[in-house]
Amino acid sequence: MEQALIDWLRARLPAHPLLTLGIGDDAAVLDMGGAAECVVTVDALMDGVDFNLQEIDRCRAGRKALAVNLSDLAAMAAEPLAGVVALVLPKSGGLELAKSLYEGMLPLAEKYGLVIAGGDTNSWHGPLVVSVTLLGRVTPRGALRRGGAKIGDRILTTGAFGGSILGRHLDFEPRVAEAILLNERHELHAGIDVSDGLSLDLGRMAAESGCGAVLDLDKIPIAEDARRLAEQSCDGGTALDHALSDGEDFELLLAVPPAEAARLLVEQPLAMPITEIGEMVAERGLWRRTDSGEKCPLAARGWQHELD
Amino acid sequence: MEQALIDWLRARLPAHPLLTLGIGDDAAVLDMGGAAECVVTVDALMDGVDFNLQEIDRCRAGRKALAVNLSDLAAMAAEPLAGVVALVLPKSGGLELAKSLYEGMLPLAEKYGLVIAGGDTNSWHGPLVVSVTLLGRVTPRGALRRGGAKIGDRILTTGAFGGSILGRHLDFEPRVAEAILLNERHELHAGIDVSDGLSLDLGRMAAESGCGAVLDLDKIPIAEDARRLAEQSCDGGTALDHALSDGEDFELLLAVPPAEAARLLVEQPLAMPITEIGEMVAERGLWRRTDSGEKCPLAARGWQHELD
Numbered sequence: 001m002e003q004a005l006i007d008w009l010r011a012r013l014p015a016h017p018l019l020t021l022g023i024g025d026d027a028a029v030l031d032m033g034g035a036a037e038c039v040v041t042v043d044a045l046m047d048g049v050d051f052n053l054q055e056i057d058r059c060r061a062g063r064k065a066l067a068v069n070l071s072d073l074a075a076m077a078a079e080p081l082a083g084v085v086a087l088v089l090p091k092s093g094g095l096e097l098a099k100s101l102y103e104g105m106l107p108l109a110e111k112y113g114l115v116i117a118g119g120d121t122n123s124w125h126g127p128l129v130v131s132v133t134l135l136g137r138v139t140p141r142g143a144l145r146r147g148g149a150k151i152g153d154r155i156l157t158t159g160a161f162g163g164s165i166l167g168r169h170l171d172f173e174p175r176v177a178e179a180i181l182l183n184e185r186h187e188l189h190a191g192i193d194v195s196d197g198l199s200l201d202l203g204r205m206a207a208e209s210g211c212g213a214v215l216d217l218d219k220i221p222i223a224e225d226a227r228r229l230a231e232q233s234c235d236g237g238t239a240l241d242h243a244l245s246d247g248e249d250f251e252l253l254l255a256v257p258p259a260e261a262a263r264l265l266v267e268q269p270l271a272m273p274i275t276e277i278g279e280m281v282a283e284r285g286l287w288r289r290t291d292s293g294e295k296c297p298l299a300a301r302g303w304q305h306e307l308d
Numbered sequence: 309m310e311q312a313l314i315d316w317l318r319a320r321l322p323a324h325p326l327l328t329l330g331i332g333d334d335a336a337v338l339d340m341g342g343a344a345e346c347v348v349t350v351d352a353l354m355d356g357v358d359f360n361l362q363e364i365d366r367c368r369a370g371r372k373a374l375a376v377n378l379s380d381l382a383a384m385a386a387e388p389l390a391g392v393v394a395l396v397l398p399k400s401g402g403l404e405l406a407k408s409l410y411e412g413m414l415p416l417a418e419k420y421g422l423v424i425a426g427g428d429t430n431s432w433h434g435p436l437v438v439s440v441t442l443l444g445r446v447t448p449r450g451a452l453r454r455g456g457a458k459i460g461d462r463i464l465t466t467g468a469f470g471g472s473i474l475g476r477h478l479d480f481e482p483r484v485a486e487a488i489l490l491n492e493r494h495e496l497h498a499g500i501d502v503s504d505g506l507s508l509d510l511g512r513m514a515a516e517s518g519c520g521a522v523l524d525l526d527k528i529p530i531a532e533d534a535r536r537l538a539e540q541s542c543d544g545g546t547a548l549d550h551a552l553s554d555g556e557d558f559e560l561l562l563a564v565p566p567a568e569a570a571r572l573l574v575e576q577p578l579a580m581p582i583t584e585i586g587e588m589v590a591e592r593g594l595w596r597r598t599d600s601g602e603k604c605p606l607a608a609r610g611w612q613h614e615l616d
Binding site for chain 1: 310328329332333334335337338340342343344345346347349350351352354356380381383384386390392393394396425426427430432433434435437439441442443444446451453454455500501612
């Protein structure tokens with residue numbers, strides 16, 4: 001990392017009890033605080049794809065790069081510990097951009113007790129790329145996986161879906177505290193965060209669990225943004241379409257045994273609503289429940305990086 | 309990560325006793341194998357900067373992306389455990405490129421007992437970026453740091469320097485085994501891997517240690533590549549200039565107390581030579597020793613990502 005940026009960062013990073021050796025060496029050394037297992041996740045964000053630096057405050061790009069990774073830890077019900085940040089900066093104005101990105105990250109890191117342990121800073125003639133890797137540790141109940149859903153489990157969600165492109169995709173709150181609380185106090189079979197689209201990510205959870213999922217479409221909690229987007233856009237997409245496929249909601253999608261789900265729906269232990277939207281079923285694939293109670297195939301839609 | 313790439317990778321990744329949960333979930337879960345501390349490092353490499361995909365076998369780009377990170381673990385005398393890989397791929401031919409990169413990484417990962425635990429795959433209209441994060445654990449002697457050098461320590465190196473651009477920067481062997489062996493059997497005060505240039509990285513080790521370093525220029529081990537480059541190029545740079553400033557040698561630079569250094573130089577426990585090239589001194593900065601034994605300032609030169 002460039003020395004000027006190292007010095008700037010060192011002055012801004014609060015001390016962290018678990019960080020044995022921080023920024024400035026070849027690697028960071030982190031005390032795992034007694035945890036036997038380490039949870040690790042990485043996500044890279046690109047200018048022009050995940051945000052547009054010409055249109056937004058650059059701090060928000062930095063915040064998003066960290067928040068999407070926090071959401072992955074939330075999906076595992078893991079407690080954030082440390083992060084390392086690789087920056088690929090445009091040559092011109094790179095140092096100021098790097099500072100802005102970190103200024104977006106640092107308050108969020110502090111909020112979640114996460115220490116920025118190290119980084120790598122590069123420059124080139126291309127657009128910005130921010131790659132964040134986070135380390136976490138699981139709580140005593142263990143990691144919440146995608147693949148643990150069982151037939152008959154109820155599908156629960158936090159919050160509401162759709163239209164995040166209107167701004168929420170930058171400023172969302174990762175469901176870290178919510179996931180840890182739910183996993184500690186309740187019996188959850190599986191979980192995923194909705195990053196690429198409610199239907200797409202539900203399909204992934206079902207596939208990893210070796211079963212299918214049926215949605216009650218009239219129960220999907222639709223975000224106000226989804227309604228606004230449906231009104232604004234000319235592509236004929238309804239608010240429900242947006243809720244099912246927009247992605248970047250970063251809400252939790254959980255598979256919960258029926259009795260536990262019933263308790264959760266009554267207790268409502270979170271600041272945002274928990275909603276039941278469907279059920280895991282034996283028949284693989286994604287389905288919607290018709291008015292007569294039968295299953296009809298539903299296309300999983302959402303954001304995918306197309307590779308050819 | 310795109311499903312086709314996940315499936316392809318899962319079929320190729322050997323089982324690893326420490327990987328509790330691998331590719332395909334929101335995050336990976338790694339058993340630390342009883343280690344209380346986790347060493348973490350990240351490096352991002354870019355097409356057109358760190359390699360040129362139009363000129364080389366793409367496997368070598370993948371191998372380099374992993375090897376530079378292994379070299380960072382070597383610089384800490386840490387044992388490699390796991391890695392996560394973030395890919396930013398060009399839209400066209402991205403899947404085949406991703407496979408080639410992993411084909412370059414996997415044999416090297418296996419050689420060093422490292423498991424690829426997860427990843428993130430993206431595509432865009434820009435050039436390739438590969439960001440690799442590695443986790444390791446320290447051996448009982450603890451992490452080898454940059455900042456532990458003491459005045460009077462001898463400066464030792466493995467191997468030879470300069471001219472890596474002729475090909476060695478892609479195919480070098482990270483000094484993981486060598487660093488662990490030396491740190492276990494010998495008293496090392498500080499260490500760094502030479503990634504950006506012998507003089508630049510030595511200056512960094514000295515600065516972190518709060519002292520200076522004086523080099524005996526006639527003792528610097530000069531790689532055959534450095535001599536070839538000096539003959540080929542028209543810029544007037546000597547082979548020694550290349551050895552001092554080229555970078556990407558990925559050899560170890562160590563600060564060792566005098567008696568231990570004397571033992572090491574006699575024992576020569578590695579397959580490549582260990583050479584004494586100077587001494588840590590009280591006066592901060594970088595120096596060369598003149599014929600009369602005095603100190604003369606020496607510019608630290610090497611590769612730096614210029615930010616403005």
